[in-house]
Amino acid sequence: MAEHISIGLLGLGVVGTGVAAAIGERAQALAQRIGTPVRIDRVLVRNPNLMRSGISEDFPLTIDPDEILSNPGISLVIEAMGGEHPAHHYISAAIAAGKHVITANKEIMAKHGPELLRAAAENGVMLRFEASVGGGIPIIGPLLDDLAANDISAVNAIINGTTNYMLTKMATDGLDYDTALREAQVLGYAEPDPAADVDGVDAAFKLAILASLAFRTVVRDSDVFREGITHLTPSDFCYAKELGYVIKLLAIARRTESSVLARVHPVFLPIRHPLAKVDGVYNAIELEGDLVDWAMFQGPGAGARPTASAILADVVAIGRAILGGARVLPSPLLDEALAIETVDDLETKYYIRLRAADRPGVMAQVTKVLGDLNVGLASVIQKPVDEAGKTAEIVITTHLAREKAVQQALQQVSALDSVDEVGSLVRIEDRIE
Amino acid sequence: MAEHISIGLLGLGVVGTGVAAAIGERAQALAQRIGTPVRIDRVLVRNPNLMRSGISEDFPLTIDPDEILSNPGISLVIEAMGGEHPAHHYISAAIAAGKHVITANKEIMAKHGPELLRAAAENGVMLRFEASVGGGIPIIGPLLDDLAANDISAVNAIINGTTNYMLTKMATDGLDYDTALREAQVLGYAEPDPAADVDGVDAAFKLAILASLAFRTVVRDSDVFREGITHLTPSDFCYAKELGYVIKLLAIARRTESSVLARVHPVFLPIRHPLAKVDGVYNAIELEGDLVDWAMFQGPGAGARPTASAILADVVAIGRAILGGARVLPSPLLDEALAIETVDDLETKYYIRLRAADRPGVMAQVTKVLGDLNVGLASVIQKPVDEAGKTAEIVITTHLAREKAVQQALQQVSALDSVDEVGSLVRIEDRIE
Numbered sequence: 110m111a112e113h114i115s116i117g118l119l120g121l122g123v124v125g126t127g128v129a130a131a132i133g134e135r136a137q138a139l140a141q142r143i144g145t146p147v148r149i150d151r152v153l154v155r156n157p158n159l160m161r162s163g164i165s166e167d168f169p170l171t172i173d174p175d176e177i178l179s180n181p182g183i184s185l186v187i188e189a190m191g192g193e194h195p196a197h198h199y200i201s202a203a204i205a206a207g208k209h210v211i212t213a214n215k216e217i218m219a220k221h222g223p224e225l226l227r228a229a230a231e232n233g234v235m236l237r238f239e240a241s242v243g244g245g246i247p248i249i250g251p252l253l254d255d256l257a258a259n260d261i262s263a264v265n266a267i268i269n270g271t272t273n274y275m276l277t278k279m280a281t282d283g284l285d286y287d288t289a290l291r292e293a294q295v296l297g298y299a300e301p302d303p304a305a306d307v308d309g310v311d312a313a314f315k316l317a318i319l320a321s322l323a324f325r326t327v328v329r330d331s332d333v334f335r336e337g338i339t340h341l342t343p344s345d346f347c348y349a350k351e352l353g354y355v356i357k358l359l360a361i362a363r364r365t366e367s368s369v370l371a372r373v374h375p376v377f378l379p380i381r382h383p384l385a386k387v388d389g390v391y392n393a394i395e396l397e398g399d400l401v402d403w404a405m406f407q408g409p410g411a412g413a414r415p416t417a418s419a420i421l422a423d424v425v426a427i428g429r430a431i432l433g434g435a436r437v438l439p440s441p442l443l444d445e446a447l448a449i450e451t452v453d454d455l456e457t458k459y460y461i462r463l464r465a466a467d468r469p470g471v472m473a474q475v476t477k478v479l480g481d482l483n484v485g486l487a488s489v490i491q492k493p494v495d496e497a498g499k500t501a502e503i504v505i506t507t508h509l510a511r512e513k514a515v516q517q518a519l520q521q522v523s524a525l526d527s528v529d530e531v532g533s534l535v536r537i538e539d540r541i542e
Numbered sequence: 543m544a545e546h547i548s549i550g551l552l553g554l555g556v557v558g559t560g561v562a563a564a565i566g567e568r569a570q571a572l573a574q575r576i577g578t579p580v581r582i583d584r585v586l587v588r589n590p591n592l593m594r595s596g597i598s599e600d601f602p603l604t605i606d607p608d609e610i611l612s613n614p615g616i617s618l619v620i621e622a623m624g625g626e627h628p629a630h631h632y633i634s635a636a637i638a639a640g641k642h643v644i645t646a647n648k649e650i651m652a653k654h655g656p657e658l659l660r661a662a663a664e665n666g667v668m669l670r671f672e673a674s675v676g677g678g679i680p681i682i683g684p685l686l687d688d689l690a691a692n693d694i695s696a697v698n699a700i701i702n703g704t705t706n707y708m709l710t711k712m713a714t715d716g717l718d719y720d721t722a723l724r725e726a727q728v729l730g731y732a733e734p735d736p737a738a739d740v741d742g743v744d745a746a747f748k749l750a751i752l753a754s755l756a757f758r759t760v761v762r763d764s765d766v767f768r769e770g771i772t773h774l775t776p777s778d779f780c781y782a783k784e785l786g787y788v789i790k791l792l793a794i795a796r797r798t799e800s801s802v803l804a805r806v807h808p809v810f811l812p813i814r815h816p817l818a819k820v821d822g823v824y825n826a827i828e829l830e831g832d833l834v835d836w837a838m839f840q841g842p843g844a845g846a847r848p849t850a851s852a853i854l855a856d857v858v859a860i861g862r863a864i865l866g867g868a869r870v871l872p873s874p875l876l877d878e879a880l881a882i883e884t885v886d887d888l889e890t891k892y893y894i895r896l897r898a899a900d901r902p903g904v905m906a907q908v909t910k911v912l913g914d915l916n917v918g919l920a921s922v923i924q925k926p927v928d929e930a931g932k933t934a935e936i937v938i939t940t941h942l943a944r945e946k947a948v949q950q951a952l953q954q955v956s957a958l959d960s961v962d963e964v965g966s967l968v969r970i971e972d973r974i975e
């Protein structure tokens with residue numbers, strides 16, 4: 110046994126610096142909890158001359174990835190670079206070189222996770238990625254270990270803190286989308302280019318990972334139906350409240366006997382649902398299992414220190430496995446053959462908001478289109494919009510209906526002369542345990 | 543390697559039957575997830591002739607514990623009897639005989655956990671107890687593994703579903719204590735003798751376990767300050783609401799550099815606190831750690847299937863460790879030397895409700911007593927109680943104060959001629975992240 114576990118760290122940005130600082134400040138506690146010391150022996154950076162606060166001058170920086178990937182002394186590689194390239198290549202190379210790997214990289218795990226896990230198993234090494242979903246919230250571990258006896262049937266999650274913050278502000282302070290976004294940017298919760306968050310890309314990466322592990326099958330980010338929050342208006346939040354709902358960007362994956370449907374989009378959620386109470390930048394993941402019924406995990410979904418918490422948990426797990434003499438911790442098997450459903454197959458309830466001429470017969474036209482396609486109405490609200498009384502806002506909620514039928518109906522409705530605009534379509538998730 | 547992992551099950555009540563049924567119905571999935579089959583080869587019962595639904599006739603029942611404890615073929619013992627005796631003796635004997643042990647027994651882990659964990663380590667076997675706290679909610683695993691890199695500073699938990707159900711009904715439906723208890727009993731949430739729940743005994747067992755693991759020290763149930771919910775009245779719930787709080791029976795453990803204070807009692811919790819939103823029979827455990835900041839775990843805290851979920855997670859973990867060739871999973875070390883504080887050392891805010899004569903000068907007397915003991919007032923409400931206007935209810939909230947001073951003040955206040963009764967003292971926990 111080596112006298113310490115030697116780590117190569119790829120990247121020294123926010124996450125990498127957090128990991129280096131956390132390992133440094135708790136070296137003794139980690140050694141005690143693992144049973145042997147761990148040490149960062151090499152750090153790959155792009156610019157070794159950059160000033161970095163909290164990183165001492167004698168930190169072993171390098172610009173040559175081979176000093177880590179081809180270094181026989183390093184047994185564990187922590188990838189904290191982010192992005193697909195070249196991180197994907199480095200992770201593959203580390204696994205091929207027989208090194209254990211920890212990554213926080215949701216994009217790589219969503220796109221290439223199944224192949225990397227197989228490669229890790231074939232090479233007798235561990236690949237762990239607790240930090241890739243939910244920041245510091247334990248979720249990969251509970252899913253693979255603590256709930257291992259369950260057949261998981263559903264994942265319902267708030268896994269993008271930026272959009273949850275924006276939606277909370279839009280609901281509680283009545284902000285419009287642009288104002289909420291600016292506020293999130295000022296606070297550092299949203300990037301200058303917010304697309305990855307507000308379009309649901311980030312959440313789709315994370316959902317692909319969760320769905321794959323939960324259902325033991327391969328779900329890629331490209332399998333996830335995705336719709337962002339950019340089209341939501343203050344009036345949607347007013348109607349949601351009036352109807353007893355809050356609006357959340359949910360990541361939802363459900364399996365049937367033979368298939369999986371994974372989707373990220375805004376939903377109307379009953380105010381009493383546990384996820385409806387999760388406000389601000391926090392994340393929460395709810396799992397439904399046949400034994401446990403449900404369990405929910407909540408906490409900070411991002412940030413340097415929470416992410417370091419997750420990465421260091423993986424360091425401890427790998428360290429203990431090495432020290433305990435285990436061959437390796439088993440890789441999750443993604444061998445269930447489940448078909449990927451499209452959102453067309455979805456059956457749920459819908460909220461529809463549209464603007465139409467405020468004259469007799471219009472409502473009849475709209476509801477006839479829906480009725481002809483078997484979309485049953487649960488409630489209808491009609492309100493005049495302008496002083497002249499020429500335009501009305503019509504808000505419809507439906508009973509359970511097929512997405513495909515609803516989309517067809519909306520096409521036909523928007524083609525009606527009397528209808529100006531279909532403003533919003535939001536799916537309603539009103540199943541509460 | 544044996545062709546299967548052979549289990550001896552102690553007890554076939556609600557939990558034992560749930561475990562037997564769950565293992566039976568998912569034998570193949572478990573074999574796949576562990577890497578080898580598991581099988582229950584012997585079940586200890588008191589009465590083998592009892593009819594048991596869901597248990598087949600050829601189930602290998604025995605009334606002789608030695609058929610399990612002295613059976614060299616059995617490598618894993620699951621204790622699902624409950625109660626301290628004789629379960630404690632059986633667990634000790636199983637460990638001494640070199641068998642891995644899984645227990646759902648909070649009483650035994652709270653009273654004898656440190657000794658049993660040491661014995662397990664010395665005998666090279668694993669002792670796991672995920673089901674002892676929070677039913678199906680993953681919490682022991684996350685605490686020992688997923689948050690292993692953190693220094694945990696606080697545990698705040700709703701870990702008794704019975705009392706949380708009762709408090710929810712008292713708050714939302716205005717029920718008094720007796721009515722809420724009867725309703726809980728009718729629904730099967732409360733026992734005919736409810737003392738273990740309503741007096742906080744059950745929660746104190748669980749908190750002792752959580753605090754020990756969180757702070758890596760020995761906290762026994764006898765170290766936990768404990769106060770139940772029997773003295774709460776509908777008016778306390780009205781005042782709580784008026785002041786922006788909900789009432790929860792919380793299990794709270796906090797550590798300082800050198801000491802631990804663990805306590806179970808009703809608290810006033812700000813309505814916006816994540817734990818304030820946990821209603822009904824559910825459990826939720828919030829942990830504060832230096833890296834993760836906080837994480838909360840929520841779900842069903844009891845029931846045969848959720849408990850089976852937790853026990854089977856331990857079966858999978860032990861099975862994988864055996865199969866992976868690990869020596870054993872490490873036992874948690876409880877070697878931090880921390881002093882146990884008493885509740886006298888507590889500094890928090892307080893809600894005090896008392897009845898006094900409704901005449902000039904009484905309020906001055908009461909507030910002088912508090913002031914002389916350095917208990918600062920945050921708010922005072924005085925309301926007449928009877929038609930004649932002879933008695934008033936005085937409700938006081940304090941700033942941060944020492945428990946010892948507050949208790950002294952209340953003794954002096956209740957000795958005042960003008961004061962009829964000190965009705966309630968409830969501690970206020972208003973730190974929100």
